[in-house]
Amino acid sequence: MTPIRLALVGLGKIARDQHLPSIAADPRFELVAIVSRNAELDGVAHFTALADLLTSDVTVDAVALCTPPQPRHALAHLALAAGKHVMLEKPPGATLSEVEDLRQAAAERSLTLQTTWHSRYAIGVEPAREWLAERAIKAVRINWKEDVRVWHPGQDWIWDAGGLGVFDPAINALSIVTRILPRPFFLSKGVLHVPENKQSPIQAELDFRDAAGAPIRAELDFLQTGPQSWDIEVDTEDGQLKLTHGGAKLYIDGQLMREGPDQEYPGLYDAFAKLIADGASDVDVSPLRHVADAFLLSERVTAPAFVE
Amino acid sequence: MTPIRLALVGLGKIARDQHLPSIAADPRFELVAIVSRNAELDGVAHFTALADLLTSDVTVDAVALCTPPQPRHALAHLALAAGKHVMLEKPPGATLSEVEDLRQAAAERSLTLQTTWHSRYAIGVEPAREWLAERAIKAVRINWKEDVRVWHPGQDWIWDAGGLGVFDPAINALSIVTRILPRPFFLSKGVLHVPENKQSPIQAELDFRDAAGAPIRAELDFLQTGPQSWDIEVDTEDGQLKLTHGGAKLYIDGQLMREGPDQEYPGLYDAFAKLIADGASDVDVSPLRHVADAFLLSERVTAPAFVE
Numbered sequence: 001m002t003p004i005r006l007a008l009v010g011l012g013k014i015a016r017d018q019h020l021p022s023i024a025a026d027p028r029f030e031l032v033a034i035v036s037r038n039a040e041l042d043g044v045a046h047f048t049a050l051a052d053l054l055t056s057d058v059t060v061d062a063v064a065l066c067t068p069p070q071p072r073h074a075l076a077h078l079a080l081a082a083g084k085h086v087m088l089e090k091p092p093g094a095t096l097s098e099v100e101d102l103r104q105a106a107a108e109r110s111l112t113l114q115t116t117w118h119s120r121y122a123i124g125v126e127p128a129r130e131w132l133a134e135r136a137i138k139a140v141r142i143n144w145k146e147d148v149r150v151w152h153p154g155q156d157w158i159w160d161a162g163g164l165g166v167f168d169p170a171i172n173a174l175s176i177v178t179r180i181l182p183r184p185f186f187l188s189k190g191v192l193h194v195p196e197n198k199q200s201p202i203q204a205e206l207d208f209r210d211a212a213g214a215p216i217r218a219e220l221d222f223l224q225t226g227p228q229s230w231d232i233e234v235d236t237e238d239g240q241l242k243l244t245h246g247g248a249k250l251y252i253d254g255q256l257m258r259e260g261p262d263q264e265y266p267g268l269y270d271a272f273a274k275l276i277a278d279g280a281s282d283v284d285v286s287p288l289r290h291v292a293d294a295f296l297l298s299e300r301v302t303a304p305a306f307v308e
Numbered sequence: 309m310t311p312i313r314l315a316l317v318g319l320g321k322i323a324r325d326q327h328l329p330s331i332a333a334d335p336r337f338e339l340v341a342i343v344s345r346n347a348e349l350d351g352v353a354h355f356t357a358l359a360d361l362l363t364s365d366v367t368v369d370a371v372a373l374c375t376p377p378q379p380r381h382a383l384a385h386l387a388l389a390a391g392k393h394v395m396l397e398k399p400p401g402a403t404l405s406e407v408e409d410l411r412q413a414a415a416e417r418s419l420t421l422q423t424t425w426h427s428r429y430a431i432g433v434e435p436a437r438e439w440l441a442e443r444a445i446k447a448v449r450i451n452w453k454e455d456v457r458v459w460h461p462g463q464d465w466i467w468d469a470g471g472l473g474v475f476d477p478a479i480n481a482l483s484i485v486t487r488i489l490p491r492p493f494f495l496s497k498g499v500l501h502v503p504e505n506k507q508s509p510i511q512a513e514l515d516f517r518d519a520a521g522a523p524i525r526a527e528l529d530f531l532q533t534g535p536q537s538w539d540i541e542v543d544t545e546d547g548q549l550k551l552t553h554g555g556a557k558l559y560i561d562g563q564l565m566r567e568g569p570d571q572e573y574p575g576l577y578d579a580f581a582k583l584i585a586d587g588a589s590d591v592d593v594s595p596l597r598h599v600a601d602a603f604l605l606s607e608r609v610t611a612p613a614f615v616e
Contacts, residue, residue: 073494077519095601096404097594098494101519161498161607186381186406190469199607211385211409286405292600293403299469299507300608 004085004276007033007060009050009075010067011041014089018118019066022265028273033058050075054082062112062276065089068157073098076113080105085112087272091171091288092116094162103283113281114272117175121267122247123260128234129180131252135236137181140208140216143231144173145224148202149308158200159306165200166222167291169230173218174287176232176247185210187290190298195306202303206294312393312584315341315368317358317383318375319349322397326426327374330573336581341366358383362390370420370584373397376465381406384421388413393420395580399479399596400424402470411591421589422580425483429575430555431568436542437488439560443544445489448524451539452481453532456510457616466508467614473508474530475599477538481526482595484540484555493518495598498606503614510611514602 006029008015020041023029033045033053040046047053053060062085065072069091076086080102092115093099099115106113119125146169148158157163164171177185185208192201202223208216230246242251250258275282314337316323328349331337341353341361348354355361361368370393373380377399384394388410400423401407407423414421427433454477456466465471472479485493493516500509510531516524538554550559558566583590 095495095605096597097492097601100594100597101492101494104492162605184405184409184412186409187403286408289404289408289600292597292604293405295603296600297403297470 003028003030005030005032005059005061007053007063009035009063009065011036011039015066018265022269026269032060050078069094076102080109080111085276087114087116090117096285096292099285106281112275113283114275115283116268117287118264118268119172119175119247120179121264123263124243124250124258125176125247127258128241128243128250131241132180133182135238137214138235139214141233142173142218143229144170145221145229147224148222159198161199163200166202166204166220170220171287171291174290178286183211185216187293187297190294192298192300193303194300195303197305202306311336311338313338313340313367313369315361315371317343317371317373319344319347323374326573330577334577340368358386368392377402384410388417388419393584395422395424398425404593404600407593414589420583421591422583423591424576425595426572426576427480427483427555428487429572431571432551432558432566433484433555435566436549436551436558439549440488441490443546445522446543447522449541450481450526451537452478453529453537455532456530467506469507471508474510474512474528478528479595479599482598486594491519493524495601495605498602500606500608501611502608503611505613510614
């Protein structure tokens with residue numbers, strides 16, 4: 001089978017740490033071009049702009065967009081207009097409206113568009129979804145608490161308008177919860193704590209209810225020192241499910257059921273290859289929609305200034 | 309033809325001023341019940357809760373939800389589960405996620421769900437859409453400037469979290485612009501001015517671009533004294549279109565082309581009757597999605613305290 005000729009747009013940390021090894025390990029893909037203003041990769045054609053690649057003699061079937069979200073819509077639109085399949089890093093856009101536009105553009109051209117939520121490919125997530133599918137949910141607690149100084153050093157953009165603040169990591173939690181819970185859920189109340197010298201929240205408490213009324217409480221914190229928490233607990237009438245380490249460990253009633261090596265990005269590329277083979281798309285904005293709902297509905301309180 | 313037996317849920321100002329006369333004037337509807345905690349209407353069955361109506365011997369085919377947005381999702385879900393068609397006043401929900409849930413619930417049951425955007429039925433809107441459909445857009449200016457003290461006296465909820473502030477009227481502008489412009493558009497930058505003693509913006513400037521790059525600038529103001537503005541100007545390569553008075557007057561190159569009496573709510577009920585007859589739904593969240601995008605992406609600056 002001829003591999004899918006892929007271009008990677010944006011060659012930052014996530015592209016080097018995750019995309020490049022996942023592409024190299026998957027025989028269904030062949031990396032044929034890098035688009036980056038500054039960075040190059042030995043042995044791979046390099047372009048400083050996507051438009052230059054698309055008018056060159058290097059043929060690509062698909063592009064993976066690993067740039068920050070702001071320019072992503074224009075790049076994706078350009079790629080779709082040129083007949084290329086598109087993978088979008090998370091979050092899939094700076095706004096919901098632009099993702100909806102891409103969904104329509106891909107559908108009109110029968111091209112594959114994939115919104116990626118890498119945490120959904122953590123090893124505990126799929127078995128958690130299967131276990132919960134048949135059980136009555138009583139309550140859900142999301143604790144996503146990390147030290148921004150450790151995990152996001154020097155990332156000033158995270159505090160800017162549109163930078164999402166503590167929702168930058170917490171959107172991973174929302175991507176897991178929207179996947180594993182059997183029913184949709186909706187924000188009823190939220191509080192965002194925004195440092196007096198920043199635009200984006202550093203802490204948040206969110207109260208959702210699912211369609212059957214079960215409470216879902218999320219506590220998000222960017223100032224967590226000591227033990228870090230990327231945990232989701234689900235109480236059911238048939239015992240408690242717990243995902244820890246961002247989905248890498250699954251416990252049922254305190255007993256470790258699954259753990260394993262990081263397989264998230266290989267899982268994304270496996271899904272991308274299958275979508276292309278099937279002529280299908282996977283456009284799910286629900287995690288970003290919950291974040292937008294939180295910004296729309298929540299009360300804002302002023303938190304002390306944050307200085308890195 | 310048997311009329312559609314309709315229940316009105318919520319009997320506040322908008323229900324009395326707009327819904328009741330529109331229903332009375334349309335022979336395709338028969339008002340058979342009012343659901344309201346406090347208010348009643350002579351000669352119409354009255355219930356204090358929707359659940360009581362649905363288990364009573366009064367048969368309804370459809371419900372129009374005129375309550376504030378916060379309880380609307382639970383009410384709509386209840387009505388759909390009981391097999392009733394549903395009309396949602398604007399905005400269709402407190403969050404985008406809950407409207408998506410209703411869309412799916414209606415589709416699963418083959419029931420009609422209508423998100424209503426009354427300003428789209430203003431007399432100038434449909435001819436504006438037709439005129440713009442064939443023309444190249446150069447720039448769009450939205451000026452939505454009104455005096456909150458005149459138009460929203462005592463409406464403290466408008467300033468609360470989720471109350472939308474100046475977006476409560478401006479969502480009408482967005483409902484018109486999303487209807488008349490031939491291409492989708494996306495927020496690229498926004499500034500929200502929030503009074504230091506309130507949660508919701510009192511002024512906003514929003515910069516959008518349409519899919520072909522044309523700039524769309526919206527200036528929203530809740531502190532406008534003197535002349536009020538509910539105006540949309542569209543520069544095309546073939547002249548300028550202007551909608552004023554919230555869409556009630558249409559000008560092309562300064563010449564008045566259309567004006568007429570208020571026909572917005574009769575238009576909504578006409579559309580609702582047709583959707584029910586056709587077994588169709590009209591679920592368009594694009595105006596609310598733009599508002600959520602504005603809250604997600606915009607910079608916030610502190611404005612002076614607002615005291616009514």
